Amino acid sequence: MRAFGRLTRRRFFKITGGLATLIAGLVRPHPAATQEVDYFEGTDFVGKTRAGRHREFYINYWQPMRRIDPATWTLTLDGLTERPATLSIKDLKTFPAKSMDSRLKCVECWSARATWTGFPFSELEKLAPPKPEAVGVLFHCADEYKEYLSLDALRHARTLLVTHMNNAPLTDEHGFPLRVICPFKYGYKNPKAILRMEYVDRVTYGTWSKIGPYSPDGTILPGTDHPLEFGKQPRRIPGGEIFDY
Ligand SMILES: Nc1nc2c(c(=O)[nH]1)N[C@H]1C(S)=C(S)[C@@H](COP(=O)(O)O)O[C@H]1N2
Ligand SMILES: [Mo]
Secondary structure (H helix, E strand, O other): OHHHHHHHHHHHHHHHHHHHHHHHHHHOOOHHHHOOOOOOOOOOEEOOEOOHHHHOOOEOOOOOEEOOOOOOOOEEEEEOEOOOEEEOHHHHOOOOOEEEEEEEEOOOOEEEEEEEEEEOOHHHHHHOOEOOOOOEEEEEEOOOOEEEEEHHHHHOOOOEEEEEEOOEEOOOOOOOOOEEEOOOEOHHHOOOOEEEEEEEOOOOOOHHHHHOOOOOOOEOOOEEEEEHHHOOOOEEEOOOOOOOO
16 A cells, blocks of 8 residues: 555656656757757767857758768869869868958858868869850759859859868868858858869859749848857948958
């Protein structure tokens, strides 16, 4: 009888405890919704997150993807080129390094600044020259994200093909081993985890401009920015690259 009493009491606490958890879950949004936890940390995958250290510099990925293995990664340069080429990580290291500070501005309000190191697009053009009819490059990324940049945008003095961020190799989150930084265009024109660069003869819509209201050109427009390092306090921006802060 006493054993039964203890059991029911225990079961009572179990039920009320369960109810409390359930109610808390209903009142407080699930961690996934508030991005308190990076579910990809310590796994073979990366994906969109704003958790932990990424609070200072958000991570966007179209869909979760397996981390890139540097031993097997290659970059394919093809499409409308005189000479298709395939590069390995070793090949990237042979290019002359160039660094610049710039702010990455996501069209969804936030922005953050970093030092980016890489090489100019001209290095790739030397290996795989575009045919006369090519006007731009369609980037194919490891998460199946696609984005287009005109040859003019790629040849711009502020545009870099980036291998390092803040003097360390790109993390998987920020697009290891190769990404574009084009600071006068919104973040969605800065493809990460690049696998293939295809020369094309027309302006091509990327993943976001295909499904959302975002322009295929992606030049930063005058408006309001919410820089993460400044507690997202709103700042007016004049359009184009953000140089003021
Ligand atoms: N492969 C890939 N690159 C991508 C994206 C993506 O979803 N997949 N998102 C873009 C967007 S919308 C932004 S704002 C920037 C964010 O860069 P970060 O994740 O390094 O902060 O990456 C861009 N490059
Ligand atoms: Mo973005």
